Amino acid sequence: xxxxxxxxxxxxxxxxxxxxxxxxxxxxxxxxxxxxxxxxxxxxxxxxxxxxxxxxxxxxxxxxxxxxxxxxxxxxxxxxxxxxxxxxxxxxxxxxxxxxxxxxxxxxxxxxxxxxxxxxxxxxxxxxxxxxxxxxxxxxxxxxxxxxxxxxxxxxxxxxxxxxxxxxxxxxxxxxxxxxxxxxxxxxxxxxxxxxxxxxxxxxxxxxxxxxxxxxxxxxxxxxxx
Numbered sequence: 001x002x003x004x005x006x007x008x009x010x011x012x013x014x015x016x017x018x019x020x021x022x023x024x025x026x027x028x029x030x031x032x033x034x035x036x037x038x039x040x041x042x043x044x045x046x047x048x049x050x051x052x053x054x055x056x057x058x059x060x061x062x063x064x065x066x067x068x069x070x071x072x073x074x075x076x077x078x079x080x081x082x083x084x085x086x087x088x089x090x091x092x093x094x095x096x097x098x099x100x101x102x103x104x105x106x107x108x109x110x111x112x113x114x115x116x117x118x119x120x121x122x123x124x125x126x127x128x129x130x131x132x133x134x135x136x137x138x139x140x141x142x143x144x145x146x147x148x149x150x151x152x153x154x155x156x157x158x159x160x161x162x163x164x165x166x167x168x169x170x171x172x173x174x175x176x177x178x179x180x181x182x183x184x185x186x187x188x189x190x191x192x193x194x195x196x197x198x199x200x201x202x203x204x205x206x207x208x209x210x211x212x213x214x215x216x217x218x219x220x221x222x223x224x225x226x
Contacts, residue, residue, distance in 0.1 A: 007162035013169040014198075015120065016206030017127035021052065022199060026164050027129065030199075034156035039149035045139045046153045046194075049132040049185055057130055060184045061122040064177045068119065073176070077137065077192035080175040088216075096213045103211050121173040127200030131157060132174070132181060134191040150194050157197055167202040171195060 002010065027050060039045060051057055067075055085093065098108070106113045124130050133154065139146035158168040174181055178193030202209050 002162050004159065007159045011158060011162055011168070012212055014167040014200075014202040014206075015125045015169060015208045015211075016203040017125050017167070017198070017200035018203050019126065019128060020201045021128045022164075022166060022201075024052075026166070027052070027199075030157060030160040030164065030166070031131075033160040034153055037149070037153045037156045039152070040145045043139070043146070043149070045135045045146035046150045047134040047136070047187075047191055049134070049187065050129070051132065051185070052129050054128065056185070057124055057128075060181055061124060063180050063184050064122040064174070065119050067177060067180055075179045076176050077178050077182075078140070078175050078194060080172040080195070092216075099213060100208075100211050104208060118173070121171055122177075124198050125169060125200075126203070127169075127198045129199040131197040131199060132185065133194050133196070134182070134187060135194055136190055137192045138190070140192065147194070154195060154197060157199075161199055165201070166199055168200075169198040171198060 031048065031050060035044070051060075082089065101108065101114065104117070106117070133150055135146045135150055154170055158170065161168050172195055174196040175193060181193050181196075182189075182191060
């Protein structure tokens with residue numbers, strides 16, 4: 001059983017999974033633990049759909065891919081990524097993507113393979129469980145607190161999963177097609193998708209799962225005032 005520090009250090013986003021299913025009682029324990037995440041005024045703004053039904057996951061994923069094939073780049077309620085990328089964040093994004101494609105021996109001009117790799121997000125990387133996290137649209141109208149609280153909730157899910165040997169991958173990619181997800185899951189119209197998290201048992205033989213993007217050094221992101 002990893003300590004919290006070990007879970008933080010050793011967890012990485014996995015992009016290939018076995019078809020082994022997470023036992024329902026374990027999934028409930030993970031989400032119960034995540035539900036203890038602190039939030040402003042204890043508002044607990046997350047509204048969670050834990051989907052393990054294979055047909056439902058396929059329906060959601062196929063609907064997103066069909067939207068992409070029709071030429072849409074998004075169909076969203078929430079703008080996940082910056083509208084204007086600036087450094088050092090732009091550079092980190094480029095380096096991370098380039099490193100992944102280099103590992104997988106995908107040429108930077110091979111747009112078709114890159115597109116297929118992007119679509120793998122919506123095939124859930126072969127995992128059998130996806131957690132979709134929504135919040136009430138009213139919570140994020142002119143306010144950012146719910147984003148912060150739900151982000152902490154996402155981290156709690158991934159760390160709790162580590163205790164049970166379960167891997168994860170947070171997905172901002174689904175946020176870009178949040179309205180499609182909401183429609184296919186038939187969620188109430190007052191909810192907006194914030195993100196999804198893939199949970200499952202990583203394929204230990206998959207090359208892509210060896211990718212570890214570099215993190216910045218402490219002094220690059222932290223200012224100590226003693």
